Amino acid sequence: MNPVLGQPLKRILQVVGICAVLAALALPEAHAAQRKKVVVKKQSQTTSVVAKRKVRVTLTAKRKSVVRVAAVPARPSYGQIAGLHSTQDALDLKSSVALVIDQDTREVLFSKNDSAVLPIASLTKLMTGVLISEAKLPMDEMIAITQDDVDTEKGSSSRLRVGTILSRGELLHLALMSSENRAAHALGRTYPGGLSAFVSLMNAKAKMLGMKDTRYVEPTGLSSHNQSSAQDLATLVSTAYNDPTLRELSTSPGYQVEVGNRTLQYNNTNRLVKNPAWDIGLQKTGYISEAGQCLVMQAKIAGRKLIMVFLDSAGKLSRIGDAERVRRWVESNPVTSSPAIKQVSG
Numbered sequence: 001m002n003p004v005l006g007q008p009l010k011r012i013l014q015v016v017g018i019c020a021v022l023a024a025l026a027l028p029e030a031h032a033a034q035r036k037k038v039v040v041k042k043q044s045q046t047t048s049v050v051a052k053r054k055v056r057v058t059l060t061a062k063r064k065s066v067v068r069v070a071a072v073p074a075r076p077s078y079g080q081i082a083g084l085h086s087t088q089d090a091l092d093l094k095s096s097v098a099l100v101i102d103q104d105t106r107e108v109l110f111s112k113n114d115s116a117v118l119p120i121a122s123l124t125k126l127m128t129g130v131l132i133s134e135a136k137l138p139m140d141e142m143i144a145i146t147q148d149d150v151d152t153e154k155g156s157s158s159r160l161r162v163g164t165i166l167s168r169g170e171l172l173h174l175a176l177m178s179s180e181n182r183a184a185h186a187l188g189r190t191y192p193g194g195l196s197a198f199v200s201l202m203n204a205k206a207k208m209l210g211m212k213d214t215r216y217v218e219p220t221g222l223s224s225h226n227q228s229s230a231q232d233l234a235t236l237v238s239t240a241y242n243d244p245t246l247r248e249l250s251t252s253p254g255y256q257v258e259v260g261n262r263t264l265q266y267n268n269t270n271r272l273v274k275n276p277a278w279d280i281g282l283q284k285t286g287y288i289s290e291a292g293q294c295l296v297m298q299a300k301i302a303g304r305k306l307i308m309v310f311l312d313s314a315g316k317l318s319r320i321g322d323a324e325r326v327r328r329w330v331e332s333n334p335v336t337s338s339p340a341i342k343q344v345s346g
Helices: 003-064 121-134 168-177 181-189 195-208 230-241 244-250 318-332
Strands: 095-102 108-112 142-144 165-167 254-259 262-267 280-288 292-301 304-313
Touching: 095 230, 095 292, 095 318, 108 318, 121 168, 121 181, 121 195, 121 230, 121 244, 121 280, 121 292, 142 181, 165 168, 168 181, 168 244, 168 254, 168 262, 181 195, 230 244, 230 280, 230 292, 230 304, 244 280, 292 318, 304 318
Parallel strands: none
Antiparallel strands: 095 108, 095 304, 142 165, 254 262, 280 292, 292 304
16 A cells, blocks of 8 residues: 555544444443333323323222212291291282281281281381481481491391492382391481481380381391281381371382492392283382291282281292282172181281
């Protein structure tokens, strides 16, 4: 070999040899890295599967931990406890107490346990309305709902939040039409002399009207200690009917109030005011568990002005059904009433 050509060739062979050695060394590392990726991927998949299994186990555990609570039976009313629900009547009313009288002649058309003294729930608000209206207090005076107006006895809800400001007239409207408890309480609380003076006046008014079976302890009806009889309540309805304001507000189908940037829609708790078959001059509904479903009304039926009282009715719509039964009965007997129906009393 030519010495001149042999030297460069030797260098080229050395470089090729070094590259071959480096390639041989790098190849196992590449394979190792690839194997590592595969292992990591498999581990990740395994971890994911395990995690899913854990989630399934957790969900299963949660499903198994659901506790089923037995339904709590409704608290019996005072009338039910007294056995008044067993009283039978010719109209098959669901109310254990009922009274229907002619407003003009005071003739009793129908009576059932009409002297029984029971809780009257929100029928209480009718007396609240009578006193607020008679006091001639400014109806445009603004009144704020306070924490004192929040129901702590029954825990009832209200859309009138603490701090809400409405006029006395608006509060009276809501109390009579939609039975708003905070509205009624605020009316009594802001009466001259305060709440205690107002409650005393409620009892004094009842005594003046001859309502001997009636007692009030607060202006909303949430307390079961507010009690009366059907006979006394008929007297109260007759008195309240003489006030045009109470007639208008209690029979209003619906009413809106502006509270801040909100408009609150309220509806009448008595669906019969929207029924064209009825001519209702004044009404009030009520309910607490101790009182059952209650309803008082002045209505014109078959040409007669009647006062109707239904207390301790069982079932949400039962008081409405009882009123409908009485209306149909009066329409089928427009002049005289049945002595057999009048004799049921307690």
